[in-house]
């Protein structure tokens with residue numbers, strides 16, 4: 001009994017200590033402005049700091065002013081990565097582990113989720129999204145201004161037309177979740193112009209969270225001619241794609257210039273990455289030596305070019321070689337903002353700030369790259385288990401408009417629905433970063449350990465939601481503001 005009391009007192013003391021530490025942290029939090037830039041479908045080697053084909057001086061400059069995250073993971077397609085960022089939770093917990101949210105989807109990111117902008121707003125931030133949402137629009141409650149953003153500008157869907165801003169018969173260009181006519185032009189330039197406006201017109205009494213989610217460089221492949229002129233050496237469609245990357249790089253330069261002009265560089269954390277690996281590698285994008293591309297769980301689908309900069313806080317010219325995942329930004333940013341992490345839903349993300357700013361090891365014992373009924377992957381240390389890796393996220397890649405999914409040319413087996421466990425691959429990324437040698441048979445103990453942890457996590461998945469095929473009677477949701485005649 002006495003021992004029980006002593007233990008209980010110890011627990012209380014520990015709790016009091018933890019709470020006071022948390023409050024101290026909140027009071028001391030640096031509360032930087034946050035400019036979080038996400039490219040869409042950019043290949044790993046399609047930034048200047050990874051590959052020779054395409055010049056990206058502004059992204060390179062940003063990377064050189066901070067650290068490159070060389071083992072930064074995302075989901076293999078668009079909507080799941082965005083859900084991971086905004087919730088800090090693996091998409092399998094949200095039913096978003098398969099495909100993307102297409103125009104006719106009858107679901108969105110579950111309303112029960114607390115979002116990153118909600119947390120930042122609670123901590124006193126001004127919150128804005130500029131660009132692509134892609135997390136649901138079936139009803140007004142699913143729209144950005146109802147999920148924590150003070151300001152919204154841009155589009156709800158993937159694969160919009162860069163000039164007409166149409167998707168499947170619907171006009172998809174909005175401000176503050178109301179249809180916006182009159183902003184004509186190339187979407188990449190419009191997103192940059194609005195980002196600049198939001199920086200200039202920010203409420204100076206509050207720190208700013210600006211989420212810049214370009215539709216660039218996702219298909220359809222469209223760009224004003226001047227941007228592709230320097231790339232006559234590249235065959236189409238890669239030439240046009242290179243021009244689209246150049247236009248996005250220019251836009252990122254414009255945003256950085258606005259940050260400098262506002263005198264914000266010293267108290268602004270800037271992040272840049274792609275939302276998934278490059279589709280159709282070799283034809284449209286380049287993932288360099290990484291295996292496969294968008295829609296797959298190999299490195300070419302899930303490891304992306306990424307960098308983070310904050311003058312005076314992140315050492316310039318550094319490289320972080322520790323594995324991190326998009327879910328980590330949720331706790332990392334909320335901690336930097338002095339916001340609370342107390343919430344109903346448990347997080348998968350871990351605070352990555354000590355890894356990024358102080359060179360500490362990854363906060364993860366493992367990273368779950370995805371878990372679906374027919375495919376999945378997990379990384380533990382340098383080891384990676386891929387289950388049925390020949391299965392491509394066809395629905396996620398179907399919006400590419402580049403002739404099908406982003407499979408490699410010779411996957412290990414046929415594509416299609418197959419029971420998980422028929423095609424098991426184990427890689428040692430420390431010796432084999434390009435996933436060429438399957439060590440599953442040679443390392444049964446390692447295989448068993450990774451499989452056991454994978455199975456444990458997979459049990460926590462909820463059934464995947466699916467958009468399916470476009471219904472014959474499809475009509476643009478009224479919530480877009482303008483419906484098809």
Ligand SMILES: [Ca+2]
Pocket residue numbers: 040041077078218275276
């Ligand atoms: Ca994407």
